[in-house]
Amino acid sequence: MYKDLVQAAKILSELISGRKIDTLFNRFLKEENNKNFIKDIVYGGIRDFYLNDYILKKFVKKDINDHLIKYLLMNTIYQINHQSKAEFTVVNEAVKAAKKINNNFYNLVNAVLRNYLREKDKLVTPEEMYIRYSYPQWWVSDLMKEYPNDYEAILAIGNTRAKTVIRINQRQISLNDYIDLLEQANIDYELTLEDKYIQISNVKDITMLPGYERGHFYVQDPAAQLACDFLDIQNGMNILDLCSAPGGKATHILERFDVDLDCYDISKERINLIRSNMKRLQLKSNIIEKIDINKRYDRILIDAPCSGSGVVRRNIDIKLMRKQQDIEKFSNQQLQLLEEGWKILKSGGKLLYVTCSIFKHENENVVMKFLSKNKDAASQDLIIPNGFKYQNTQLIPNQFHDGLFFKIFSKN
Structure with missing residues (x-):
């Protein structure tokens, strides 16, 4: 097990440096490794990152100058708190891993973890929400302002495992x-x-x-399945899915309607996912590599790139990867996509804007900017089905569905 702990610490360290988690799993998970065990440790270490860092500082007064040792300790704290293995076994394996990483630190690892076992039941739950739920501080601050009645439930559901x-x-x-x-x-x-x-x-x-x-x-999550209904599609229409990969919403449209559907995505690699899903589901679409600016569409779907803050339970690494300045970058990109889509929408047509974010800067703020610049655009009301938790057209993530935002525009 200790070799797997070494790999888990390496993956977490590389993730903090900005590497993508799927790439890291492909790089570090070898045939001899227990892949499911390592993934559980890594995901758990990410999920409780800020809390485990807070706990570690209670037992280590000076900064640990070896990052792998630090992440090994944090991952082991996660193991002690969430896994069913005998605690003495967990500590012994962590000490072995420390010897493999840096032999100068194995005594420290042993002492810290044994002290934690003795004192953990006496630790007081931190008052700071960002530590308690392990999110970036700016993230929690924004949620508290935007969802004063729901922010804690949103934080909590993000730490669960999605069904x-x-x-x-x-x-x-x-x-x-x-x-x-x-x-x-x-x-x-x-x-x-x-x-x-x-x-x-x-x-x-x-x-x-x-x-x-x-x-x-x-x-596909129930929230994502709503897009097909909100588009108000009729057979025979020309439709563009502007940010189509991996093809979940596009395939849903084709399962339900006989339409001429163009699928576009800027990522050539992800376009292959559309092809693969279309083939498996026995559906046909037009996968295009360039937008024809002279073509006009009855319906356009823009499932825009975003922070992913409404689906964090499915992509837990977002908690560490996402930076506050990313939100402004996404909102600018989202507005640009709306402008580009609007140019090729038929008069009388409809455009559905979707994000999997819960931050208003990517949602309502983008909508307001778009409407102020396009006087021929009118936003329409959407009827959210029974059972979904929502605020206006923002779905609030809970145990039954993700937190997506929807807004539909008609072209006058």
Whole structure:
């Protein structure tokens, strides 16, 4: 186990330096490693990063000048608090890992962890919300201002593990028939939000679910599935999905409507994900590499790049990777995308703006700027279905769905 702890510390260290987590897993996870164990340690270390740093400072008075040793200690604190392994085993393996990383620190690691075991039940929960829930301080401050009644629940849900929800491809199979397949395979599931969505319990590999290769389903949160309804689509329309990858919303449109759909994404690598998902779900779209500025569309979907603050439980590394200055950069990019999409929308057409952010600077503020610059644009009301928690058209993340923002514009 100690070799896995070394790898987990290296991954966390590289992540703090700005590397992408998927790239790090591919780089550091070897055949001899327990990959699931390492991922659990890394994700847990990220989830509790600020809290574990706070705890560590209670037991180490001076800065630890070896970052790998520091992250090893923080990860081990996570293990002690959240895993079921015997505490003495966890400490012994951490000491072995310390010897592997830097032999000068193994006595310190041993002393700190044994002191923590003796004193941990006496520690007082920190009053500072950013420490208690382990988020950047600016993040918590913004939420407290924007969601005075919900900020703590939002912080808490971001630290949970998201459930797997699947969308049934009803061009291939009905909802009831797919439920029969789940029951025949003895797979636990639950119908949520007025029994419209299938939530799978304890799934580790979605490719092992019935009908995966035959395109019977697609993994998609209930919040993301609302986009298809909000677009007000009719058969025969020309539609553009401007930020399409990996194709979740595009495939949903094609499952439900007979339309001419263009899919565009700036990332050539991610375009391959669209192709792969279209093929598995047995759907066809026009994957375009360049926007035709002379073409006009009945409907345009812009699922804009954003902070991801509404889906942090699915992308926990956002808590460490995202910086406050990123929010302004995203909002500028989002406004630019709206402007570009608006130029190629037909008169009388509709454009749906979507983010997976809960920060108003990326949502309402962008909408206000866009409307002030485009007098032929009118925002329309959206009816949020029963069961979803929301504020205006901002979904509030909870145990049933993610925190997405929606706004639809009609062109006069």
